[in-house]
Amino acid sequence: MLDFSLCTIQTLSVHQTGNKQNGESLVLSKQPIVNLEEELSNYLLQYFLKPFQNKEYYHLSFSNDDHELNPVYHYSKELFERPDSFHIQSIHLAKHLFETALHPNILGGDFYVCAFDGMQYDGQMVKAIGLFKAEKPDHFIKLKRNGQNFDLDVESGIAIDKLDKGCLIIEVEAEKGFKVCAVDKTNKGSEAAYWKDHYLRIKPCSDAYHLTQNFLTVTKDFLTKQITQEYEVSKADQIDLLNKSVAYFKEHETFDANEFSQSLFEGNQGLITSFKDYKDQIQQEYELEIKDGFDISDQAVKKQARIFKSVLKLDKNFHIYIHGNRNMIEKGTEPDGRKFYKIYYTEEN
Numbered sequence: 001m002l003d004f005s006l007c008t009i010q011t012l013s014v015h016q017t018g019n020k021q022n023g024e025s026l027v028l029s030k031q032p033i034v035n036l037e038e039e040l041s042n043y044l045l046q047y048f049l050k051p052f053q054n055k056e057y058y059h060l061s062f063s064n065d066d067h068e069l070n071p072v073y074h075y076s077k078e079l080f081e082r083p084d085s086f087h088i089q090s091i092h093l094a095k096h097l098f099e100t101a102l103h104p105n106i107l108g109g110d111f112y113v114c115a116f117d118g119m120q121y122d123g124q125m126v127k128a129i130g131l132f133k134a135e136k137p138d139h140f141i142k143l144k145r146n147g148q149n150f151d152l153d154v155e156s157g158i159a160i161d162k163l164d165k166g167c168l169i170i171e172v173e174a175e176k177g178f179k180v181c182a183v184d185k186t187n188k189g190s191e192a193a194y195w196k197d198h199y200l201r202i203k204p205c206s207d208a209y210h211l212t213q214n215f216l217t218v219t220k221d222f223l224t225k226q227i228t229q230e231y232e233v234s235k236a237d238q239i240d241l242l243n244k245s246v247a248y249f250k251e252h253e254t255f256d257a258n259e260f261s262q263s264l265f266e267g268n269q270g271l272i273t274s275f276k277d278y279k280d281q282i283q284q285e286y287e288l289e290i291k292d293g294f295d296i297s298d299q300a301v302k303k304q305a306r307i308f309k310s311v312l313k314l315d316k317n318f319h320i321y322i323h324g325n326r327n328m329i330e331k332g333t334e335p336d337g338r339k340f341y342k343i344y345y346t347e348e349n
Helices: 038-052 071-081 083-100 190-200 208-230 235-251 257-264 269-286 298-305
Strands: 008-017 058-060 109-121 124-134 138-146 149-157 165-170 179-184 202-204 254-256 293-295 311-314 318-321 329-333 339-343
Touching: 008 038, 008 083, 038 109, 038 124, 038 165, 038 179, 058 071, 071 083, 071 124, 083 109, 083 190, 179 190, 190 202, 208 235, 208 254, 208 269, 208 293, 208 298, 235 257, 235 298, 254 257, 257 269
Parallel strands: none
Antiparallel strands: 008 109, 058 179, 058 202, 109 124, 124 165, 138 149, 165 179, 254 293, 311 318, 329 339
8 A cells, every 4th residue: 555666755854862761861963864865865765664565554542542632643743734844843753752761671772753755655645754763783894905905893883674663654544643554673571562552652543454454363363262162173173264264355355244154164153153252252352343344455364364374283293284175184093092184185296
């Protein structure tokens, strides 16, 4: 949905945000970066935008769902409406980040605020801004020529293929909190939540991607965790059900919960009821938006299919990959107690 092929950097401001809990400072620049060379600009575009290929969408929100109270929304709206205030708004965004990063384990870093030209959303040119934070500099060995000899030196900098934290705010659906994509490479510890949950304060969009993702997630959890607590189901049967569920989403453009359940469980009313009860429980417990009908997102199906494992692991000796007809594999037990699987096939490749 996003196309960066014509994208250029319009304006860029950079600040440094430390961790105030650890006595570090906030260092604000006095003006935007000027006269970016073309080569550097191209590297920056790669660094900023490459992580956002095929990302899901969010909206800026707040604790009571009033996005107008979200500081990032307010400063972004000002930036879109008054481009001449870009650097001032970048300072506000940097100060907000400094005040938000309160956990002692949060790393300081370089904070970039960028306005883009030429970005396309659904085939239309749109305004967009990016907020990016580089927390973990890399060390590079540089070879220098010294007459007939060479010297080695170590320099510190940012690797352009490793964006630590970032978001794109697109001037679309402003009445809902703008369309937002977010990246956060930190995924461990209580400090990991601050970028998305405390600084940006984003929530998933109610769109085809998230509706598809949510239903596939609940289906996977039911088939891999819940179903064996209520029924005797072999691992091969579990894998078969996982394959069938993904196949349904790949073969249909729209989703119908009743049709899906009937097809997946072949009319077994006990399984259908168990699945519905589990879905309702998860929906209430985690406040997920789960609908019984929606347009299927191919992008979400492709991403979720990667975690629908179709491998049957037998001790540490064999892995059997089950991709198709469940009737071609048969489970049994020898008189001496040894378990086995019998596999049928037509051709050997």
